[in-house]
Amino acid sequence: MQKILTGQVLQFLANPFEGPAEESARVITDGAVLVEGGRIAKVGRAADLLADYPRAVVTRYGDHLICAGFVDAHVHYPQTAIIASWGKRLIDWLNTYTFPEEMRFTDAGFARETADRYLDLTRVNGTTTVTSFCTIHPESVDALFDAAEARGQRIVAGKTCMDRNAPDRLRDTAQSAYDDSKTLLEKWHGRGRASYAITPRFSPTSTPEQLAAMGALWAEYPEVLMQTHLSEQLDEIEWVKELYPNSRDYLDTYEEHGLLRPGALFGHAIHLTDRERARLKEMDASLVHCPTSNTFIGSGLFDMAGLMAEGQRVGLATDTGGGSSFSMLRTMAAAYEVGQLRGTPLHPAQLLWLATQGSARALQMEGKIGNIVEGMEADLTVLDLASTPAIAQRHVRANDIWEALFPTIMMGDDRAVVDCWINGER
Ligand code: GUN
Ligand code: ZN
The missing domain is CATH 3.20.20.140 (Metal-dependent hydrolases)
Structure with missing residues (x-):
């Protein structure tokens, strides 16, 4: 079965300790992840994936952040x-x-x-x-x-x-x-x-x-x-x-x-x-x-x-x-x-x-888990970046993804974790 998750999708492109940290990741706003057979089959814009895979079961996460588990x-x-x-x-x-x-x-x-x-x-x-x-x-x-x-x-x-x-x-x-x-x-x-x-x-x-x-x-x-x-x-x-x-x-x-x-x-x-x-x-x-x-x-x-x-x-x-x-x-x-x-x-x-x-x-498993890349295992975590009033009022001031994420890193708990996908299963 094909599944699509839509939301903001964060993929690391480089090691943020080796180059400019803020440029180490790509965030696809209105993004999507296609999951099939426990693996990440495709990553892209939601509009494209929804059109290309019309039979997929869709879970919509709005502007929540989809990152690797x-x-x-x-x-x-x-x-x-x-x-x-x-x-x-x-x-x-x-x-x-x-x-x-x-x-x-x-x-x-x-x-x-x-x-x-x-x-x-x-x-x-x-x-x-x-x-x-x-x-x-x-x-x-x-x-x-x-x-x-x-x-x-x-x-x-x-x-x-x-x-x-x-x-x-x-x-x-x-x-x-x-x-x-x-x-x-x-x-x-x-x-x-x-x-x-x-x-x-x-x-x-x-x-x-x-x-x-x-x-x-x-x-x-x-x-x-x-x-x-x-x-x-x-x-x-x-x-x-x-x-x-x-x-x-x-x-x-x-x-x-x-x-x-x-x-x-x-x-x-x-x-x-x-x-x-x-x-x-x-x-x-x-x-x-x-x-x-x-x-x-x-x-x-x-x-x-x-x-x-x-x-x-x-x-x-x-x-x-x-x-x-x-x-x-x-x-x-x-x-x-x-x-x-x-x-x-x-x-x-x-x-x-x-x-x-x-x-x-x-763990020498960087090719299998820990990122959202086609072919990798579909272990995904979905974060609400405005999960509490304290975080939400800070989050509205954010100018980029890192400012948007940092209050959740510092103040977030299990209320920030909207969903968790393990091996392509919710
Ligand atoms: N060193 C040896 N055993 C342990 C343990 O169980 N916890 C921690 N923190 N250190 C250890
Ligand atoms: Zn230990």
């Missing part, structure tokens, strides 16, 4: 119910709130119920793809992949692996992490829209033997992604030095075990040394900025402008439940605020690009 490149779906837990910094926050909650995921029913709730909460916020950590329990991985499959949703996930510095019931071993990850990877990677990510939580909760086992598994399946955490808080970095006295730095703990190459996703990456930055760039690994988490847990200010100027591959993410919101709009706002605190405000085009193409690029 948001791509959240780093989340912990098992932390859904502990979001906004008060008063701790990283290691205490993990021990006090996160680990007790993650223990509940031995229960497959609880895992599935949380996965469904999580995907519902993100979809109403316009997010069409997430890359999630699960827990050490294989059931938690099946639950999320099953829930995403039922929604036709593109998803990246993996079993979190930890064999030390975690409670008894939340530890695997190097061997069981390898075996379980391999079974899950074989079951899910490439099934429908699912992708597997090998997922050692971070160096403090893995022995060198476990990191080596993850590296060996990645060598066997080089086509999958690998996700972990890097240099989020200063005490964490000191702890890594104690645990890995022979490594050059935090990044080296991963590289020494075969966990640094394209397709490696490093969440946070705030306090990097010059060597680490140069090596990340050289290896074309991905960094994922999680601004609401970095301010909420008190981690620090990500150097977006500097890292982008170096040509690093960077995505944007909520990091729920360390992050304080399920919304990528709120996350873009936080990225703007972090940029301001560093004296480098991000342009609205850069913020929207990070939440769509940038994150897709971090």
Whole structure:
């Protein structure tokens, strides 16, 4: 069946960090997107598409903005119910709130119920793809992949692996992490829209033997992604030095075990040394900025402008439940605020690009998702740029699309998300 969505259509034509940001996108006012078989079949003027495809089912969005669905490149779906837990910094926050909650995921029913709730909460916020950590329990991985499959949703996930510095019931071993990850990877990677990510939580909760086992598994399946955490808080970095006295730095703990190459996703990456930055760039690994988490847990200010100027591959993410919101709009706002605190405000085009193409690029999926281009998968989010009285009265003053969009980025929430299309289905 052919479907047409009409509205203002926003397509990125270029990376807004590499040229004039305001010229990086094209907005087709009175535009339309033709969707067929889960893909974007054509993009153009509404009058032309409506005339050319008279049998298509039409959904009219007036002057709402149709953009690519948001791509959240780093989340912990098992932390859904502990979001906004008060008063701790990283290691205490993990021990006090996160680990007790993650223990509940031995229960497959609880895992599935949380996965469904999580995907519902993100979809109403316009997010069409997430890359999630699960827990050490294989059931938690099946639950999320099953829930995403039922929604036709593109998803990246993996079993979190930890064999030390975690409670008894939340530890695997190097061997069981390898075996379980391999079974899950074989079951899910490439099934429908699912992708597997090998997922050692971070160096403090893995022995060198476990990191080596993850590296060996990645060598066997080089086509999958690998996700972990890097240099989020200063005490964490000191702890890594104690645990890995022979490594050059935090990044080296991963590289020494075969966990640094394209397709490696490093969440946070705030306090990097010059060597680490140069090596990340050289290896074309991905960094994922999680601004609401970095301010909420008190981690620090990500150097977006500097890292982008170096040509690093960077995505944007909520990091729920360390992050304080399920919304990528709120996350873009936080990225703007972090940029301001560093004296480098991000342009609205850069913020929207990070939440769509940038994150897709971090996942090496920029040819499939994160933009409105013919042939790409039809994951679309429709935004009302005047969704509340406060935003509407600001929006009427706008002179161009970026001024029209920015109040929604800064003040918008799920009320701004009019609709969400996943795999060509509303
Ligand atoms: N580092 C290791 N695990 C986690 C986690 O669950 N959340 C955050 N924010 N950082 C981590
Ligand atoms: Zn995380």
